[in-house]
Amino acid sequence: MKQPLVRFTNVSFTYARAQGRGGWQALRDVNLEVFEHEFVAVLGRNGSGKSTLAKHVNALLTPTSGQVLVAGLDTSVPENVWEIRQKVGMVFQNPDNQLVATTVEEDVAFGPENLGIPPAEIQRRVTEALEAVGMLQYRLHPPHRLSGGQKQRVAIAGIVSMRPKCIVLDEPTAMLDPAGRREVMETIHRLNKEEGITVLHITHHMDEVIGADRVLVMDQGRIVLEGTPREVFSQGELLRELHLDVPQITDLAQRLASRGVSIPSGILTVNEMVMHLCPSD
Amino acid sequence: MSIRLENVSFRYLEDTPMETEALLDVTLEIADGEFVGIIGPTGSGKSTLIQHFNGLLLPSSGKVWVDGVDLTHKDTQLRQIRQKVGMVFQYPEHQLFGETVLEDVGFGPRNMGLAEEEVVERVRRALAYVGLDFAELKDQSPFELSGGQKRRVAIAGVLAMEPSVLILDEPTAGLDPKGREEILDEICTLHRERGITVILVTHSMEDVARLVDRLIVMDRGRVALDGTPVEVFRQAETLKELGLGLPQVTELMHELKAKGMAVDTDVLTVEAAEEEIVKALGGQR
Numbered sequence: 001m002k003q004p005l006v007r008f009t010n011v012s013f014t015y016a017r018a019q020g021r022g023g024w025q026a027l028r029d030v031n032l033e034v035f036e037h038e039f040v041a042v043l044g045r046n047g048s049g050k051s052t053l054a055k056h057v058n059a060l061l062t063p064t065s066g067q068v069l070v071a072g073l074d075t076s077v078p079e080n081v082w083e084i085r086q087k088v089g090m091v092f093q094n095p096d097n098q099l100v101a102t103t104v105e106e107d108v109a110f111g112p113e114n115l116g117i118p119p120a121e122i123q124r125r126v127t128e129a130l131e132a133v134g135m136l137q138y139r140l141h142p143p144h145r146l147s148g149g150q151k152q153r154v155a156i157a158g159i160v161s162m163r164p165k166c167i168v169l170d171e172p173t174a175m176l177d178p179a180g181r182r183e184v185m186e187t188i189h190r191l192n193k194e195e196g197i198t199v200l201h202i203t204h205h206m207d208e209v210i211g212a213d214r215v216l217v218m219d220q221g222r223i224v225l226e227g228t229p230r231e232v233f234s235q236g237e238l239l240r241e242l243h244l245d246v247p248q249i250t251d252l253a254q255r256l257a258s259r260g261v262s263i264p265s266g267i268l269t270v271n272e273m274v275m276h277l278c279p280s281d
Numbered sequence: 282m283s284i285r286l287e288n289v290s291f292r293y294l295e296d297t298p299m300e301t302e303a304l305l306d307v308t309l310e311i312a313d314g315e316f317v318g319i320i321g322p323t324g325s326g327k328s329t330l331i332q333h334f335n336g337l338l339l340p341s342s343g344k345v346w347v348d349g350v351d352l353t354h355k356d357t358q359l360r361q362i363r364q365k366v367g368m369v370f371q372y373p374e375h376q377l378f379g380e381t382v383l384e385d386v387g388f389g390p391r392n393m394g395l396a397e398e399e400v401v402e403r404v405r406r407a408l409a410y411v412g413l414d415f416a417e418l419k420d421q422s423p424f425e426l427s428g429g430q431k432r433r434v435a436i437a438g439v440l441a442m443e444p445s446v447l448i449l450d451e452p453t454a455g456l457d458p459k460g461r462e463e464i465l466d467e468i469c470t471l472h473r474e475r476g477i478t479v480i481l482v483t484h485s486m487e488d489v490a491r492l493v494d495r496l497i498v499m500d501r502g503r504v505a506l507d508g509t510p511v512e513v514f515r516q517a518e519t520l521k522e523l524g525l526g527l528p529q530v531t532e533l534m535h536e537l538k539a540k541g542m543a544v545d546t547d548v549l550t551v552e553a554a555e556e557e558i559v560k561a562l563g564g565q566r
Contacts, residue, residue, distance in 0.1 A: 045459060046456060147323045178524060181484075245459075249530070249533065270529060
């Protein structure tokens with residue numbers, strides 16, 4: 001049996017006296033395994049525990065009870081934290097809060113510089129990382145002049161330059177326009193497929209989940225639903241109860257099926273729908 | 282209350298080497314009671330445009346009238362205009378500051394010099410519009426609320442001024458689908474019941490398709506398209522060039538039609554798409 005890259009065993013987490021009030025239990029007995037090269041999407045309403053889960057993967061938070069192992073390293077052991085954070089990088093929602101330097105290439109070099117890597121090697125890594133996110137031609141640009149999607153790709157490059165095994169993205173597209181969202185989604189799918197980087201992608205956009213290998217749905221600190229996108233989105237009723245939704249196309253397919261149109265219910269994309277309604281000869 | 286822009290151009294950092302033209306010769310009028318959506322790629326001038334609607338920015342050249350008042354005139358009291366034209370910025374919950382919800386939401390009306398009873402009454406009404414309970418929340422710290430509640434309290438702070446025009450910049454960013462739907466429904470109710478003019482800036486084609494009467498598409502500081510959602514979404518090519526899409530169901534109808542299916546492409550909602558496809562399939566068989 002293959003070792004998972006990330007393993008949560010009976011993980012619970014309580015925020016200590018959250019903002020003046022009593023403790024808030026954000027994770028309840030979570031068990032989870034993420035394997036290398038997987039693309040896992042995480043859905044859940046606001047406050048369901050998604051971000052808390054994400055922050056456990058690179059030891060920004062450690063469990064109140066239970067255990068998180070990353071590549072076999074226990075996140076609760078302080079000596080492990082440095083190594084864990086080289087293996088797992090995080091991208092957050094607001095692109096403006098993540099960029100630190102005055103040029104794109106300096107920003108991307110920040111991580112490897114802190115690892116004490118020799119300058120020539122840093123140069124090579126920065127070039128590779130910017131190439132991987134399609135931002136090489138902007139290497140000398142000041143980051144604050146870039147679009148939101150470009151800023152997020154630079155933030156991702158900053159992580160790629162550390163050669164991580166896994167990237168955790170916490171709603172990286174929430175503040176982006178449709179073009180920016182597309183850029184970021186294409187970038188993380190490419191990193192997953194071509195560089196083999198494991199992806200944990202948290203989102204409120206149902207259509208960003210479609211290309212994932214596996215979807216986790218969280219509610220009240222627990223994983224309440226898990227499966228392929230097709231399996232998860234066939235549970236329209238349950239998803240709506242959980243304050244979520246299904247993509248418009250999936251909704252339409254379910255409605256058509258109930259009107260007697262012969263069409264499978266787990267349709268996820270416009271193309272699939274067209275293929276079923278207009279089969280080419 | 283109408284808003285009229287005539288030949289408005291706006292340049293950031295005018296007369297410096299960094300000068301950037303953000304609006305170029307924009308002429309448009311928003312009539313009283315309209316529900317208008319504004320879409321456009323990042324940097325197209327959406328935010329600059331809406332800041333002209335209440336005098337937060339004044340044009341480098343051109344004129345802006347709100348309710349017949351010329352905002353560029355030196356004697357115009359912009360403060361009064363801003364009470365009538367309420368603006369909800371992106372992530373408005375970052376601007377919460379009061380110790381209690383009552384204090385925070387009541388800040389605007391209190392500053393208008395209203396009597397305390399009237400302030401409290403306005404806070405009560407504003408909270409009700411965003412689906413929050415006055416008695417339950419008034420003494421709570423806004424910082425202890427959930428993300429969705431904070432967003433609502435921040436919107437209520439603008440509503441408590443009882444503006445005639447409400448401008449919202451991405452009011453649902455970062456909310457879960459249910460939260461998004463609830464806030465948009467509340468805005469629709471406000472528009473319907475109180476007849477206020479609503480101007481919604483958003484990246485969601487699905488939302489504008491479902492909600493607005495009129496859609497303005499911005500591109501590089503100009504109005505690229507202006508019409509009903511049906512009219513705008515007919516311009517699939519132009520939208521694609523701007524990096525904008527169609528609502529998923531509209532895109533589907535275009536694809537089905539290209540494959541020879543007899544469907545109307547002026548479809549903006551899942552319900553309409555369902556009827557259209559059932560009808561087309563019925564005709565075939």
